[in-house]
């Protein structure tokens with residue numbers, strides 16, 4: 001499986017339950033990579049989506065400790081491990097870890113690639129972070145895109161590969 005994430009220069013990913021940036025070209029890429037596949041996400045990330053609804057055209061597997069949790073269009077599991085087990089049989093390249101911070105941290109070591117969008121900016125007040133892949137053994141940059149300028153920031157798509165898998 002793979003992870004997909006937007007980070008700032010400090011590897012920040014969120015603030016007060018929401019995203020740090022609105023990046024249309026990145027969103028388009030996120031959709032085109034994940035549509036038709038399965039996404040694994042934490043309950044807080046689900047709650048951050050419009051209307052708290054799961055992502056359309058994708059199988060959504062949501063992790064929560066709340067045994068009573070129910071959300072139309074989502075499959076609910078009690079742990080990251082249970083999410084991976086439920087997704088067993090999914091083609092490796094169609095299984096996506098889409099956040100948030102706690103779910104990335106739990107499943108990163110099982111991801112073959114991280115499709116990272118790196119924003120050349122420092123978001124004030126960020127409270128949720130992604131592990132710094134430049135400091136983690138085994139992660140190498142495969143490809144870096146040309147810069148994209150949008151909504152007042154510059155960013156690049158940086159694909160990391162887990163050489164340990």
Ligand SMILES: NC(=O)c1ccc[n+]([C@@H]2O[C@H](COP(=O)([O-])OP(=O)(O)OC[C@H]3O[C@@H](n4cnc5c(N)ncnc54)[C@H](OP(=O)(O)O)[C@@H]3O)[C@@H](O)[C@H]2O)c1
Pocket residue numbers: 004005006007012013014015016017018019020041042043044045046048063064065066078079080098099100101102103104106128
């Ligand atoms: N930049 C990006 O690409 C990106 C992508 C996604 C999300 N985000 C941001 O990340 C932030 C959310 O991240 P987060 O870390 O606060 O929340 P999260 O990972 O989305 O969800 C956390 C919740 O998932 C459940 N959970 C996590 N680990 C679990 C475990 N081991 N067993 C059972 N349940 C578990 C718990 O749900 P219950 O509380 O219901 O038990 C927990 O409160 C938001 O700001 C969001 O916008 C950014």
